[in-house]
Each structure stands twice: as structure tokens, then as C-alpha cells.
Amino acid sequence: MSKAACIDCGDPDPGMPGPRCSPCAMDELMASAACRECLVSILREDWFGPAVGQHQPGCSLTNDPNCEARSDEERAQVRARREQTS
Numbered sequence: 396m397s398k399a400a401c402i403d404c405g406d407p408d409p410g411m412p413g414p415r416c417s418p419c420a421m422d423e424l425m426a427s428a429a430c431r432e433c434l435v436s437i438l439r440e441d442w443f444g445p446a447v448g449q450h451q452p453g454c455s456l457t458n459d460p461n462c463e464a465r466s467d468e469e470r471a472q473v474r475a476r477r478e479q480t481s
Contacts, residue, residue: 401415403415403423422474423470429464429473430462431472432454433453433454437449446462
């Protein structure tokens with residue numbers, strides 16, 4: 396029985412459980428933790444320090460505890476913007 400293709404890139408053999416291949420799954424994970432404005436992934440505060448200090452200088456969402464993408468649509472927008480800037 397063959398597995399369905401990756402829902403993002405169409406890789407016919409994604410090789411991972413779930414709907415995405417490994418690169419797309421990592422991209423989705425990073426986008427879900429990224430600030431909607433400055434696109435920096437906000438990582439664990441106990442390892443990387445306060446979230447406030449992880450944003451890019453001048454980010455207006457620095458003090459917003461809900462700065463991450465909140466919906467599938469916002470995650471898709473963050474992923475697209477991160478791809479454009481990489």
C-alpha cells in the first residue's frame with residue numbers, strides 16, 4: 396500500500412508519517428513558532444532566553460505573547476514570506 400504524496404510539495408514518497416515530507420514538516424514546525432511580523436522562530440525561553448529578546452529589533456509584536464501564527468492561513472503566509480527571504 397503506497398502512502399499519499401506530501402500535501403505541500405507533492406513528493407510522491409514523503410517517507411514520514413503524516414501528510415508532509417520531512418523538509419515540509421520542518422518548515423511547517425518553524426512557521427508555527429515564528430513571529431508573524433519579524434519571522435524569527437521564538438524558541439524555548441529556558442534555553443534561548445526571554446521571547447522578547449528573540450525578536451528582530453523594531454518588531455511591533457515583541458511584547459505580544461501571541462505573536463506566532465494563529466491559524467493555518469497565517470502559518471501559510473509566514474511560510475511563504477520565510478521562503479521569499481531565504
